Amino acid sequence: MNSPRRRAREAALKALYQTEIAKTDSNEALYQVLSETVYSPVIEAVAKDYLKNSKAQEVISGKVEEFLPDFTDSLSSYPHESSEDLPIKVRFLLEKHFPGVTYNRDLNDETQKLCSKIGAKFLKLSGTEEFAKQLVNLVSENLSNLDATIDKTAKNWSLDRIASVDKCILRLSICEFFYFPEIPVNATINEAIELAKKYSDERSHEFINGILDKVSKENTLSKAERCRNENSNEIVSAEV
Numbered sequence: 209m210n211s212p213r214r215r216a217r218e219a220a221l222k223a224l225y226q227t228e229i230a231k232t233d234s235n236e237a238l239y240q241v242l243s244e245t246v247y248s249p250v251i252e253a254v255a256k257d258y259l260k261n262s263k264a265q266e267v268i269s270g271k272v273e274e275f276l277p278d279f280t281d282s283l284s285s286y287p288h289e290s291s292e293d294l295p296i297k298v299r300f301l302l303e304k305h306f307p308g309v310t311y312n313r314d315l316n317d318e319t320q321k322l323c324s325k326i327g328a329k330f331l332k333l334s335g336t337e338e339f340a341k342q343l344v345n346l347v348s349e350n351l352s353n354l355d356a357t358i359d360k361t362a363k364n365w366s367l368d369r370i371a372s373v374d375k376c377i378l379r380l381s382i383c384e385f386f387y388f389p390e391i392p393v394n395a396t397i398n399e400a401i402e403l404a405k406k407y408s409d410e411r412s413h414e415f416i417n418g419i420l421d422k423v424s425k426e427n428t429l430s431k432a433e434r435c436r437n438e439n440s441n442e443i444v445s446a447e448v
Contacts, residue, residue, distance in 0.1 A: 214399060216339035217380060219246055221403055223344050224376040227435050235341075239286040242337055242448045247284040250329050255279045258322050266309040267302070275305035288330060294323045347379045354379045361422050373408045374416060381420050385427065393424045 209423050222245065225239035230237075259272050270290065279301050294313045298319060309315065347354060358378050362435055367375065381400040384391050397420045404413035 212333075212336040213339055214402070215246060216336045216343065217399055217403060218406075219336070219340040220343040220347075220380055221373070221376055221407065223340070224347060224379065225373055227348075228372045228376060234344050238340060238344045242340065243284045243286060246333060246336060247288075247330075248280055250333065251283045251326065252276065252280040254322070254325050254329060258318070262318055264306075264309060264315045264318065266306040270306040276299070278305065283326060289325050294326060295319065296327075298323055302374050317389075343380055343383060347383050350383065350386075351379070352381050357382055357423060358419065361419050361426070364419075371408065371412065374404065374412050377408070377416055378419055381416075382423055385420075385424060397421065397424070 219238065222241045223234060226232055226241070227234045255276055257313040259267065259276070262268060266278075282297065282301060299311075302319070311319070355367055357373075358370070358375065362370065366391045370378075377400050380403075381396050384396040385393060388396075397417060400416050400420055401413045405414045408416075
């Protein structure tokens, strides 16, 4: 099952890997990944459904092969259209690719339904986007500490010897250990193993499982205790 959190982890992994290899900005990399792998397939499916069911003669007889990629790219890219601007953008794209389109009652209804469906898809994907952003930002902000944890745990492996994709999976997972107390440790490890099986070498999931299992056992505080302590320290610091 490709849950919202799994999609978010995959997007975060791809963005962090791109940042690691190409030295790009992590947020820019994430926006590109979200656009291409999360939003684009959904918007394309909505657009195909619209074209299939449209009753507007200009749309039916128009050049849909040019409309579809332009519509998908335009509405998948960042920043996303606001709910107020979405109808304007949709109408612009319809008029661009289907000259002479007439906004009679039927087409107005079709356009309104299309915008409503896109808005609902954006809302549904917002949780995936938000979790991916949290992961990427927390990994970027705490990179030195995460890498120190990996380096300390993988005693026979220096960071330079660990494959970049494996490092990114380990960073994501240890980040979850430390900063997402609501996610069970076993769930984090299982997700890391699935990511390694999908994106890394054949035996990488065994290596990653071993490192994460050791990190979780050597961590004397549970994630919930760690976060409570960090919050307490912040309160004490504020009072001082």
